Amino acid sequence: MEKERIIDAHTHIFPEKIAAKAVSSIGSFYDLTMHSGDGTAEALLESGKKIGVTQYLICSTATKPEQVQAINDFIWAESQAHPEFIPFATLHPQMEGLEEEMERILSRGYRGIKLHPDFQEFNIDEDRAMEIYRLAEGKLAILFHTGDARYDYSAPSRLEKVAERFPKLTCIAAHFGGYSRWDEAMDAYEAPNIYMDTSSALFALPKEKAWEFFRKFGEDRFFFGTDFPMWTHEDEMARFNALELPPDMREKILWKNFAKAILKE
Numbered sequence: 001m002e003k004e005r006i007i008d009a010h011t012h013i014f015p016e017k018i019a020a021k022a023v024s025s026i027g028s029f030y031d032l033t034m035h036s037g038d039g040t041a042e043a044l045l046e047s048g049k050k051i052g053v054t055q056y057l058i059c060s061t062a063t064k065p066e067q068v069q070a071i072n073d074f075i076w077a078e079s080q081a082h083p084e085f086i087p088f089a090t091l092h093p094q095m096e097g098l099e100e101e102m103e104r105i106l107s108r109g110y111r112g113i114k115l116h117p118d119f120q121e122f123n124i125d126e127d128r129a130m131e132i133y134r135l136a137e138g139k140l141a142i143l144f145h146t147g148d149a150r151y152d153y154s155a156p157s158r159l160e161k162v163a164e165r166f167p168k169l170t171c172i173a174a175h176f177g178g179y180s181r182w183d184e185a186m187d188a189y190e191a192p193n194i195y196m197d198t199s200s201a202l203f204a205l206p207k208e209k210a211w212e213f214f215r216k217f218g219e220d221r222f223f224f225g226t227d228f229p230m231w232t233h234e235d236e237m238a239r240f241n242a243l244e245l246p247p248d249m250r251e252k253i254l255w256k257n258f259a260k261a262i263l264k265e
Contacts, residue, residue: 007055007086007255008048008233009262010143010174010199010225014039014060015074039229041078041085047228051237054255057225057262059088059114059143065095072101076108086263088112088143092120093128102135111262112141112172117153119145124158133166141170141262143197147178147185156181156188163191170261172223176201176213186216195261198253199225202239210243219249223258 041058048056058075062068072089079087089110091101105113113136117124124144136142146154156178163171170193177196178185182205185196196217202210214222226236245253259265 004052004251005255006051006053006224007057007258008053008226008228009057009172009223009258010197011044011048011056011058011228012039012060012230013041013044013058013075013078016040041082044228045082045084047233051233053084053233055084055086057086057088057111057143057258060090061114061116061119062090062092062095063119065092068092068095068101072105072110076110086111088114088141090114091132093122093126093132098131099135102132106139110140112143112170114143116145117158118148118151121153123153124155125161129162130165133162133169137166137169141172143172143174145175145179146173147175147181149180156185159194160188160191163189163194167191167193169193171195172197174199174225174227176205176210180204182209182213186212189217195221195223195257197223197225198240199227199236200230202236202243203231207243214249219252220257222253224254 044056058078060071060075062071068090075087075089079085087110089105091098091113095101113132115132122129133142144154144159146159147156148154156173159171159173163169172195173185173189174197176182176185176198177189177194179200196213224240226233
């Protein structure tokens with residue numbers, strides 16, 4: 001039997017010296033127990049191996065503009081050390097030298113950018129973020145943290161405005177498009193350039209609601225993701241399996257959709 005291909009479309013890694021602190025800080029921000037206390041590349045690979053992950057989107061968020069280059073260098077170095085890693089860079093709307101850093105990202109061959117409006121404290125659709133989208137449109141996908149009932153920075157309606165304004169920008173709305181704001185996501189998204197991942201959603205999203213998303217938006221617009229180290233790969237795969245997807249649909253979400261939309265395979 002041929003081995004099932006799996007692309008984890010949403011993971012985070014950190015340098016060894018700060019990994020434990022970073023994981024703890026994320027857990028505190030969400031008031032959730034982090035299921036892996038180790039956010040290193042080695043821990044990611046060990047966790048993913050248990051379900052047979054073949055490739056991983058790796059990223060980390062710059063909460064301050066001055067962190068951008070160092071984080072991007074780290075992500076790139078790890079992707080060069082581990083061919084199974086798919087590097088996504090970080091940017092910050094308040095940073096200086098945005099165009100120069102974008103040129104560096106493009107020349108190296110990152111596959112996309114990760115933005116976390118709640119951590120970085122900017123509205124997805126505000127003016128100072130528009131230059132990022134202009135520079136990325138048609139060149140790099142952007143993975144957005146979306147939806148948190150405590151904040152309005154990452155409201156699904158804000159991402160919809162951006163997707164409409166930049167129709168050639170590939171947008172990935174994390175967490176079924178609206179972590180804890182799923183009804184809003186269901187109503188907000190109309191633009192066809194918005195994809196969604198399954199990360200940090202299935203622990204709370206009922207199976208019936210997940211299927212509502214699939215029916216409304218279509219199975220071609222979803223990627224499997226774990227949000228490691230938030231959750232272990234075994235736990236996230238168990239939740240994914242519980243959706244009881246037909247084989248063709250399962251294959252699309254586990255890897256085919258991402259391979260087509262992001263890797264251009």
